[in-house]
Amino acid sequence: MSFHKIPKDDTQHQNHLDGAVGILTGDLQEEATKSGLDNHFQRWIEDLKDVNNPELHQIVVDMQALKAHFGGGTIDKDLVGQLLSRLGTNTSKAAVFAENPNTAQRVANLGEALSAAAKQMRGGQSSPEQDLQQNS
Helix, strand or coil: CCCCCCCHHHHHHHHHHHHHHHHHHCCHHHHHCCCCHHHHHHHHHHHHHHHCCHHHHHHHHHHHHHHHHHHCCCCCHHHHHHHHHHHHHHHHHHHHHCCCHHHHHHHHHHHHHHHHHHHHHCCCCCCHHHHHHHHC
């Protein structure tokens, strides 16, 4: 009988994913005023870079843009909504790259949370163009 040991990195990534989902399912406007948000973004970016997958490059770029925007003080809801929407779509697609099923599920959950946060940012409304982009 062999036990499959989960590498420590996977557990850390899963914790970071859980933390990200927690932030996104809360009040993003309120979270933006908290000092720890920058660290969450940075950990997320580092986790993505650790995976070292060129397919994830756009997610890293969007995360860095989101981090910079939230660090700037004033929130442009349209810009943040667009970034979150694209991140949601790309993150959901990226779940296939996770080797660990527990991590893959968390990545999928994160994709859904990002898409929901995008809708929250836009006041629950999405334009026909945005719907088309999400469905393409």
